[in-house]
Amino acid sequence: MTRRLSYEGVAVAVPVTVPYVRYSTHGAHWFLGQAVEALVKASGVKKEQIDGLCVSSFSLVPDTAVGVTQHLGLSPRWLDHVPTGGASGVMCLRRAARAVQSGDADVVACVAADTNHVDSFRMTLGAFSNFARDATYPYGSGGPNSIFAMITSHYMRTFGAKREDFGRICVDQRSNALKNPHAMFNKPLTLDEYMAARPISDPIHLFDCVMPCAGAEAFLVMSEERARDLGLPHAVIRGAIERHNAYSEDPVMVRGGWRMDRDDLYAQAGVKPADIDFVQTYDDYPVIVMMQFEDLGFCEKGEGSAFVQSHVMTNEGSFPNNTSGGQLSAGQAGAAGGSLA
Amino acid sequence: MTEAIRQLTDAAESRAVPDAQLGLVAGFGMVTYDRCLCTGAIILGRPA
Numbered sequence: 045m046t047r048r049l050s051y052e053g054v055a056v057a058v059p060v061t062v063p064y065v066r067y068s069t070h071g072a073h074w075f076l077g078q079a080v081e082a083l084v085k086a087s088g089v090k091k092e093q094i095d096g097l098c099v100s101s102f103s104l105v106p107d108t109a110v111g112v113t114q115h116l117g118l119s120p121r122w123l124d125h126v127p128t129g130g131a132s133g134v135m136c137l138r139r140a141a142r143a144v145q146s147g148d149a150d151v152v153a154c155v156a157a158d159t160n161h162v163d164s165f166r167m168t169l170g171a172f173s174n175f176a177r178d179a180t181y182p183y184g185s186g187g188p189n190s191i192f193a194m195i196t197s198h199y200m201r202t203f204g205a206k207r208e209d210f211g212r213i214c215v216d217q218r219s220n221a222l223k224n225p226h227a228m229f230n231k232p233l234t235l236d237e238y239m240a241a242r243p244i245s246d247p248i249h250l251f252d253c254v255m256p257c258a259g260a261e262a263f264l265v266m267s268e269e270r271a272r273d274l275g276l277p278h279a280v281i282r283g284a285i286e287r288h289n290a291y292s293e294d295p296v297m298v299r300g301g302w303r304m305d306r307d308d309l310y311a312q313a314g315v316k317p318a319d320i321d322f323v324q325t326y327d328d329y330p331v332i333v334m335m336q337f338e339d340l341g342f343c344e345k346g347e348g349s350a351f352v353q354s355h356v357m358t359n360e361g362s363f364p365n366n367t368s369g370g371q372l373s374a375g376q377a378g379a380a381g382g383s384l385a
Numbered sequence: 386m387t388e389a390i391r392q393l394t395d396a397a398e399s400r401a402v403p404d405a406q407l408g409l410v411a412g413f414g415m416v417t418y419d420r421c422l423c424t425g426a427i428i429l430g431r432p433a
Contacts, residue, residue, distance in 0.1 A: 056429065059387035059396070130414030133386040134425030154386075175417050188416050195420070223399040261387045268432060277394035279429040282407065286425035294420075300413060301424030313407075313428040320428070321405045324389050326413035328421075336411050340426060364402045368388040383386045385410045 050312065051281035054141040055271035057264050058087045061384070063226050064259035064375045068159050072103040073115045075157035075377075079262035080116055083153055087264055088274055096122035096149030096265075098140050100132035100156040100379040102168055122149035130326045131286065132156055133261070133383035138284045140265035150266060157260030158378020165256055168378075186245070188328065189253060193245035196331040198296045200247065203346040207247055209353065210330035211238040213365070214251050214372055216357035217327065221369020223359070228255050228375035251372070252329055259377030261384050283312030300332070303339040310341070317341040322364040324385030327372050333365065386410050389429050406431055 060082040062075055076099065084091050097120045099109035109125035112118070122143045126132045133156060140152035161167075170181040199205055218233035233251060241250035264276075271278040285308055287301030302309075310316060317340065325336040334348035342363070343351040355363040368374055371381045389408040391397040397405075412425040 055432070056386075056390055057394075059390040059394075061387055128414050128423045130421070131412035131423035131425045132414065134410060134412035134427050135423070137386060137427060138425070173415075173417055180418060191416060191419060220400060263387055263390055277396070278432065279390050279393040279408075280432050282428040282430045284425070284427040286412075286423070288424075289422050290424060297420035300421075302411060302426050306426070309426055309428060313430070315407060315428065320407050320409045322389075322392060322402045322408045324386075324408065324410045326411050328413065332413055336413075340409065340411060359400050359402050366388075367392060367397065367400050367402060382412050382414060385386055385388055385412075 051141050051284065053268055054144055054281055055266055055268045055278035056137065056281065057266070057271050057276040057278035058083055060086060060262040061226055062157065062260035064228055064257040064377050066160065066257050067162055068258040070159055072101045072157050072159045073107070073112060075159060075258060075260040076101065076112055076155050077116050079155045079157055079260040080153055083262055083264055087276060089151055089264065091118065094118060094151050094153045095120050096140060096143050096152030098124045098126060098136040098152060098154045100126045100128070100136060100382060101158050102129065102378045103158045103164060120149070122152065129379050130328060130382040132379050133385065134284065135286055137265065138286060141281055144265055144267055150270065152265040153262060154265060155260065155262040156380040156383040158258060158380060160256055160258040160378070189248055190245040192329040192331065193248040195297050196247055196329065199298060199331050202298060203349065205334070205349045207239060208235065209349040210252060210334070211235045212352045213330040213333050213357065214238055216361070217366045217370045218373045219358045220367050221373030224368045224374060227369045227373050228257060229373045248329065254328060254371040254376035254381070257375040257377050259380055261380040282315070283309045285309045299345060300335055300339050302336060306339065306341050322367055324366055326385065327366055327370040393429055393431050
């Protein structure tokens, strides 16, 4: 395999969070607009200078990214709509970076936002995919909780993981969330409270579940030169991977696509897992966090339990994970959950 | 992504991971019946 083009020269800057609320009567467009306004105010970039837009949102439907351009008064020369929820932050940044490197856009706003109406959860479930619409929702399926209960239960049987192991992930993330003024959950969580919480779909209990809410996350992508000219502190991309429909032959998910491409990720960056100072895992459920620890090379498959038992995952600990508290403590504003990490 | 950017630009306030130089952000999404279809990961660092 030939080495891909690096992401040299690209800056990622201006992290914006539109504070989460449990319910809102605003539409997704409003939250997207709040995010773009915040990007403009924080960056010194005029709205007219934003010439690339990448949007991720579930509740924007039936509008897509292009509808947003008219609502917000933008006229970009590069546009992408990335409706892939929790993977959209990574995917948007990969695409925006290439647009900047090629000169197709100079300043790209990556924005993820969702509203949450009182019946949003039910409406989103039934229309989430053709499969949901035709094969599960009509039969009363309650959505991801029972799916991830099956995945969690299978993982526990296969590798001997205990609920306490998942609890460690949740408890340490909550500890990190206490220092996040935007987090929806701001009370400490003990392992006893985690274990005693009411069951949702066995073995998933209350604190294994994110709280759906409304809000937005956004950032700007531009050249490093432009970021320096604007005086914007920024990060750079050392490596990036994505993969879809990985390991379809596994009857139940025990590993994710990260495993297929992780060697490429670390090779691009020229680093090893031990060199990583913090991880922001996608935490829809703690079993998936544990799989990311394994599949991204921090421990072997099946060793997730031993790994969490021997590490402290708080910001001051041996393996900082989800330094803002993650979705499990901060809340999941729909597709913005893919960008809060 | 936003939190990782904050950590690497010294904007994470009391949440700052000491001497954070490299962060890994992972994504996962689009649930079907028994799994999610999308995965991704990015390693972010500080400018040279």
